[in-house]
Amino acid sequence: MATGRTPGRDGPLTGVRVVELAGIGPGPFAAMLLGDLGADVVRVDRPGGAGLGIDPAADVTHRNKRAVVVDLKSPQGSARVLDLAARADILIEGYRPGVAERLGVGPEECRARNPRLVYGRMTGWGQDGPLAPRAGHDISYIAVTGALGLIGEPDRPPAVPANLLGDYAGGSLYLVVGVLAALHHARATGEGQVVDAAVVDGTAHLSAMLHGMLAAGAWQDRRHANLLDGGCPFYGTYETADGRYMAVGALEQRFYDEFMTRLGIPGQAPARDDMTRWGALREAIAARFRTRTRDEWTAVFEDSDACVAPVLSLREAPHHPHLAARGTFTEHAGLTQPAPAPRFSATPATVRTAPAGPGHGADTVAADWHLPALSALPVPPATPLPENPQ
Secondary structure: OOOOOOOOOOOOOOOOEEEEEOOOOHHHHHHHHHHHOOOEEEEEEOOOOOOOOOOHHHOHHHOOEEEEEOOOOOOOHHHHHHHHHHHOOEEEEOOOOOHHHHOOOOHHHHHHHOOOOEEEEEEOOOOOOOOOOOOOOHHHHHHHOOOHHHOOOOOOOOOOOOOHHHHHHHHHHHHHHHHHHHHHHHHHHOOOEEEEEEHHHHHHHHOHHHHHHHHOOOOOOOOOOOOOOOOOOOEEEEEOOOOOEEEEEOOOHHHHHHHHHHHOOOOOOOOOOOHHHHHHHHHHHHHHHOOOOHHHHHHHHOOOOOOEEEOOOOOOHHHOHHHHHHOOEEEEOOEEEEOOOOOOOOOOOOOOOOOOOOOOOHHHHHHHOOOHHHHHOOOOOOOOOOOOOO
16 A cells, blocks of 8 residues: 555545556556546556657646556566566556567466456457457547447538547446456455456447347437437537537427527427428527527526536536536646546545656655565656646
8 A cells, every 4th residue: 555545535445556557548547547546556667658748747647646667678577567466456458469478467477476466458459359469549449339430410421539438438447347346356256367358348338228229229320310319409519609519408308398498499490209300490499509609508508407508628618617516627736637536425536646757656666565676767857747738
């Protein structure tokens, strides 16, 4: 356990030790989430780093961690990682299949040192299958699962949802669920295991409800033709007079009635249940939204059950009154960032430390994990945070 940690007060995973073999994307986010929940996360960086290409001091996915720098290609590199694995509960790696084995830190080597270890593997394609050795990115993975084809207008290419759907929802969150379930099993039986978390598997799993609707004939297998994919005129987005947007989700009849009343066109638009006239209904709603600005419409729908909300940017979101009241975003070390989630009544999760640069924290890891050799590892100089990183 890290020095100064308080069991039960620094998150529900206080006392759980995690080794993260550094990478980019879903692996670091998963390790950040475990750190947010109180785990003692030690990131193992390669010399020269493998980050996002941004200032490490601004990389929020490296908060609540400490870091050491290990050259896994050096004679002692794998031994350093195996020493950490011997003292850890969970190890996370995001290499292509076979790479960790070639470096001498694969599941067999790590679990030989620590049979209780949960070894989490984060990849896009998974550990097997014809595409397993191939490169890919979020957009590749969500494309083949059918998820990307759900998003956007029918006469335009599918819209790209940043890398939230694949990397983080289908990848990181499934990895975290998997390693925590395996940790529960390990603590009950003394037996660790390997968790194969693939973005393609997780993203496909997220579409379970839609596959059920498809089988039942309640979902058309084409874009922008369904209740929840923008095909429905009372579940979508509309441009306002100032070129911004409002989001409408007035699915239920009573919410729809309130929406139309506040919009100001009840009785002036086609009935909502006549799907043959959904195009005309959408045009009527769109024309009305274009008569006022986004902020004016936000005021109109404030304190209502019409299920209408302004579409905000990343910079605007932390200032939304509801998110501000809940503390959904927080500021730490000069960075505005999402606060840990979910929330716990007895073991609250917090942002304890700023993003750890390569090697930052090696001395305390050496002391806390009883590995004095780590304190002799190189620590690259810190890069100062820009004056206005936001």
